[in-house]
Amino acid sequence: MPRIYWEDFTPGSIETYGPRVVTREEIVAFAAEFDPQPMHLDEEAARATLLGGLAASGWHSCAIVMRMICDGFMLDSSSMGSGGIDEVRWLRPLRPGDSVTVRRTTLETRASRSRPNMGTATFLFELVNQHGETVMTMRCTIMFGRRKTAPAASAASAS
Amino acid sequence: MNFFEDIRIGEKRELGRHTFTAEEIKTFAKAFDPQPFHLDEEAAAKSHFRRLCASGWHTAAVCMKLLIEDRRRRVAEAQARGEPIAAWGPSPGFRELKWLKPVYVEDTISFATEPVETRISQSRPGWGIVTMRHTGVNQHGETVYSILVSAFVQRRTA
Numbered sequence: 001m002p003r004i005y006w007e008d009f010t011p012g013s014i015e016t017y018g019p020r021v022v023t024r025e026e027i028v029a030f031a032a033e034f035d036p037q038p039m040h041l042d043e044e045a046a047r048a049t050l051l052g053g054l055a056a057s058g059w060h061s062c063a064i065v066m067r068m069i070c071d072g073f074m075l076d077s078s079s080m081g082s083g084g085i086d087e088v089r090w091l092r093p094l095r096p097g098d099s100v101t102v103r104r105t106t107l108e109t110r111a112s113r114s115r116p117n118m119g120t121a122t123f124l125f126e127l128v129n130q131h132g133e134t135v136m137t138m139r140c141t142i143m144f145g146r147r148k149t150a151p152a153a154s155a156a157s158a159s
Numbered sequence: 160m161n162f163f164e165d166i167r168i169g170e171k172r173e174l175g176r177h178t179f180t181a182e183e184i185k186t187f188a189k190a191f192d193p194q195p196f197h198l199d200e201e202a203a204a205k206s207h208f209r210r211l212c213a214s215g216w217h218t219a220a221v222c223m224k225l226l227i228e229d230r231r232r233r234v235a236e237a238q239a240r241g242e243p244i245a246a247w248g249p250s251p252g253f254r255e256l257k258w259l260k261p262v263y264v265e266d267t268i269s270f271a272t273e274p275v276e277t278r279i280s281q282s283r284p285g286w287g288i289v290t291m292r293h294t295g296v297n298q299h300g301e302t303v304y305s306i307l308v309s310a311f312v313q314r315r316t317a
Contacts, residue, residue, distance in 0.1 A: 034220040036227055039249065050248040050283075050311065058250055059220045063191035066216050070193055079194065080207055082215065085256040090249065 004077035006119035006144035009106045017072030017102045019130075022056060022064065024096035030060040055093030061136045062088060065127055068102045078145030080118060086139040092129070099130040107139070111146070119146055161233065162245040162315035163277065163287030171273040174225040174293075178267045179213045187217040200264075212261035218268065218304050219256065222293050225270045248286060248311030256306040260297070268295040268303060275307065279314070286311045 031040030035057035038045035046054040056064075094100070108122040120141050127136040181200070188197035192214035195202035203211040234244055262268060276290040289312050295304030 030220075034224045036224075049246075055249075057223070058252075059216070059223050063216050063220070066214070067191045067193075070191075075193065081194075081196070082258065084215075084258050085253075087252065087254040088256070089252040093249075 002076060002078040002145070004073055004144075005147035006078065006109065006111075006121065007147050009109050009121040009144070011106050011108055013106050015072070015104045017068045017104070019099045019101050020064065020068055021097065021099045022094060024054065027054065027056045027060065027094075027096055030063070031057050035059055051093045053093070053095065055095055058088070058090040058136070061090065061094050061127060062138065064094075064100070065102055065125055065136065065138060068100075069104065069125060072102065072104070074142075078147075080143040080145060082140055082142045084140070086122075086141070088136065088138045090136050092133055092135045094127070094129070094135050098135075100135065101128050102126070103128060112143075117146055118143055120144070161237075161247075161312070162243075163279075163289065163312045164315045165245075166274050166277055166287075166289050166312065168274050168277065171271055172229070174222075174229045174270040174272060176267050176269040177221045177225065178265060179217070179221075179262055181211060181264045184211060184213045184217065184264060187220070188214050192216055208261050210261075211264045213264075213266075215256075215258040215304075218258065218262050218295060219306070221268070222270050222295060222304065222306075226272065226293070229272075245313040245315070247313070248283075250308055250310045251288070253306055253308040258304060260301055260303045262295075262297070262303055266303075267298045269297075270295050270304075280311065283311065285314055287314050288312070 028041055039049040039051045039055055040057045043054045103126045105124040107124055110120050112118040120143050122141045125138040126134050129135050185198055196206040196208045197214045200211045237244055272291050272293045274289050275292050278288050280286040280288050288309055290307055290309045293306050294302055297303050
């Protein structure tokens with residue numbers, strides 16, 4: 001039974017998840033499979049690029065944020081997934097050995113008109129490194145089951 | 160090959176296709192998106208998705224993989240012709256990522272890319288910024304994925 005429902009998200013509230021240390025091995029492993037560019041694979045080759053050194057694929061950063069928010073609250077929630085991402089900005093390189101946290105700001109919540117057992121919450125997620133610098137921002141809307149209907153029904157009869 | 164000046168708005172390019180197996184859906188989900196409907200067939204059957212489906216980030220990552228493979232092919236072709244190769248820099252970000260339909264287990268998604276906007280970089284002389292729409296279409300012809308991604312591209316006149 002989830003602990004967190006749509007009703008629990010309050011616009012303006014802020015939560016922080018992590019920290020998580022990002023290793024060189026995981027940066028290279030992700031890049032080798034999904035984004036094999038020199039700046040994500042090899043220290044020396046990366047130095048010659050605009051990033052000036054080895055850095056994680058931006059898609060890896062997104063996946064790391066996803067994992068951190070899963071562990072932070074999503075897996076304990078009535079999440080029904082997301083239809084997409086409004087915007088992601090990759091502001092600074094994510095480097096090997098960086099220790100990152102995710103700051104979640106709830107921007108807006110809306111009850112669904114067509115599906116009374118569901119609502120949406122729009123969040124700003126900021127990935128912040130150990131120097132307090134924002135590496136990446138992500139704005140997105142996630143669907144959640146509502147507490148007022150039977151929790152099992154919110155997942156099973158949504159369609 | 161493909162300097163900023165060579166990019167033509169609306170020139171769509173097919174990138175190739177990828178079939179999402181149960182094993183790779185679960186492997187990606189275990190690492191990055193361990194929600195029950197991406198991890199386990201039975202749990203997925205009880206969810207609003209009804210069947211095991213890939214993490215949306217997995218779909219996005221596979222699109223990136225096919226983009227890089229396509230670029231490698233084009234670089235090799237250009238080198239064979241003795242043409243200069245433009246550098247592509249990092250991306251400042253993306254917007255309007257849409258997961259329009261679930262990518263279910265064993266779905267085959269065909270990806271394509273199309274430049275939609277170009278502008279000269281104010282901050283980095285010698286570089287332009289191109290915005291591309293990438294799309295993914297499943298074996299039933301349904302668009303499952305759409306995104307607008309920007310990237311730095313070297314200018315020929317640099």
